[in-house]
Amino acid sequence: MMPQNKFNKWLLVLLSSIFLLPLLHLFDSYTIPQRVHKLTRDTEILSSSYDLSLDISAMISNTRAYVLYSEEKYVEEFHSISTRLTKKEINLYNMVDSSEKEIISELMISSKKYVSLVEEDIITAVQQGDKKTIELLKNRHEFLSSELKEKISSVRQLRQEAMDKDLSTIISLQATKRTLSIITIFTSLLLLLIGTRKFLWPLLTEFSRMDQLTTQLKNPVVITTSKGYVTKINKAAQDLLSTPAERVEGKTLNEAVSNFPYTQSIIQPLFNVILDGEDINAYQTFYSRSGYKTLLTVDYIPFSLYNRPAGAAMIAQPSEIRRDKSFLFEAIESERKKISIEIHDWIGRNMSPIIHSLDYILNVGAESIPPHTNDQLVQLRKHCQNAANDMRSIMNDIHPYLIDKVGLLSALESYARNFEQTHGVKVYLFYQDRPLDLSKTAQIVIYRITQEALTNVTKHSNANEVDIFFTQEDHLLKIEIVDNGDIPHSEGGGKGLWGMKERANLIGGDLVYGFAESGFAVTLTIPLLKEGQAGGQD
Structure with a gap:
């Protein structure tokens, strides 16, 4: 048997490695569009700043031309550009982040000063032909022109640096993603190879040995799927039923009965077990073949997975060589316990972190999660909790842990x-005393019988109350299960009551059933242990 903890760690690391790749792509698909959107926005801002730069240059050129030639067309062009420039500056101010609004504000102030100088002083001086004043205003004009050009140049440079940084970040993220993807793929392959060698191959080997054990088992065994297909018939079953494996395995039970009609009395209960999902113990039938008549005792055991039928097994033995059934019971309970533990270790330990992680996300990040996504996370958390509850129910049905x-x-x-x-x-x-001197086998038998008795109440009675009495007398434990139903049960003793009686016999006890004053009663009597020693198999 493989070390359970090591296998769980390997499986967890392998799954983490496998899921890392889609997580990388998910992160990429989330962040890259944001950065591309920011880069697009930066491009628009940079384009607007270049536009402003051209308008500023055109406005300065028209001012200089007007001073030189005194033509009104330059004044008209100046007014048109200055009006357009003001609108573009306001749009640019609204587009940039709060950290850049200050420099845009400074640009707008410089533009306003320049326009005011031209409209109020230079144009008036030119119109009056005051050359002396014009010469004095030229220095002021050149100073404001230089300041305006420096401001717009700073805006362009700042935006260009932001674009270069964002582009560099995108390229770096892509390179990192490619590197991590390659590392993740190689790590997953390496883990898969290691796990195959250390865990999967030994597991396949163990399954192969179990298959060989079933093949060599002296008891006739037939195993089917939930669809009724025969997957295994060992040599003992082939000899008993005179049915070669190649004509049965891979066939349906109907085909098997059609090809070998004399097996119907043995195979027929398998249909009921697959459909009902309930085991049939100590089923007795006469089997006739080649003039010989043999009394067989057959156990039919259903398999289930997640409360769904997964198949059934038939284990037969001629009555004259019948083995101690307690050994079979203990073997089945041991295997059920093993399966229950594996379900808890494999699924339960992975389910708990998922639920805790969802609780953390819903509690800590509730304000930042969109309402629709939050509702979906709440539903996912509910489904996970229901799955965990169903898992515990499955574990308890497999083995009363x-x-x-x-x-x-x-x-x-x-x-x-x-x-x-x-x-x-x-x-x-x-009950009087909580500790009971019972072997573990006896405790499991009592638990199973109580389960069956309560199940019978829901199936065959209209009772709304059941009393279970535990009474100890002279090293004997008497357990009486009584309901208050008024609809009679069938006293013929169905397979459920018969199976309960067989279980009681396994631990040296006895079971009787019948009508009491308040309803239907099932009474189980078993011996207690003496001086801490088991009275039978434990």
Whole structure:
């Protein structure tokens, strides 16, 4: 068996490595459009600043031309450009970030000073032909022209630097993403190779050995899928049923019965087990072949995954060589316990961080998450919690793990609470002492019998209350399960009651059932342990 902790760590690292690549692309798809949008905006601002620069140069040129030639067309062009320049400066002011608004404001002030100088002083002086004043104003004009050009040049330079920085960041992010993608791919491949060698190959080898064990098992075994296809029939079953594997494996049960009609009495219960999902224990039937008649005792066991049928197995044995069924029971419970632990270790430990992470996101980042996304995260959190609850229910159906943690009575109290919530039937437990001197096998048998009895109440009775009494007398434990239903159960003893009685026999106990004053009663009597020693197999 592979080291569970090492396998979980390997699987976690492998999945993290695999999911890192789409996360990188997701981050890329989120950040790159933002930076491209910012780069586009910077380009628009830079274009506007170049536009302003051209208008400023044109406005200065028209002023100089008017001073030289005194023609009114230059004044008209000046007014047109200055009006346009004011609008463009306001648009540019609204486009830039708050950190750049100050320099744009300074540009607008310089533009206003320059326009005021031209309109109020220079144009008036030219119109009056005051050459002396014109000469004095030229120095002022050149100073304001230089200042205006420097301001617009600063705006262009600042925006160009921002664009270069954003472009460099985009190129750097792309290079980093490519590098990380290559590293992630190689890491995933390396982890896959290591895991295949250390974990998957030994696991395949173990499955192969289990297949060989089933093949060599002396008990006849037939295994089917949930669709009724035969996946395995071992040599003992081939010899017993006179059915070669190549004519059965890969075929449906209907085809198998059609090809070998004499197997119908043995194979027929498999249909019921697959459809109902309930096991049938100690099913007895006569099998006739080649003039010989043999009494067989057959157990039919369903397999389920996530509360859905996954298949069934048939284990048969001739009555004259019948083995101790407690050994089979313990083997099945041991395997169920193993499967339950693996479900908890593989799925439960990964489900818990997901739920805690969603809680953290919903609590800490609620204000920054869009309402639609927040609703989807709430739904996802609800689905994850429901999946975790279903997983615990599946684990408990496979193996009553609470018995190992808190004991039989606490496990039954927990099951009773869940039963009340699910079916609306009140369940009361009455006992004197919580510790019970019982072997682990006996505790599991009591738990299974109680489960079956409560299930029968929901199927065959209109009871709304069930009382379970635990009484100890002279090293004996008597457990009485009584409901208050008034619709009679069938006293013929269905397969459920028969299976409960067989389970009681496994631990040296006895089970009787019938009508009591308040309703239908199932009474289980089993021996207690003496001086801390098990009275049977534990």
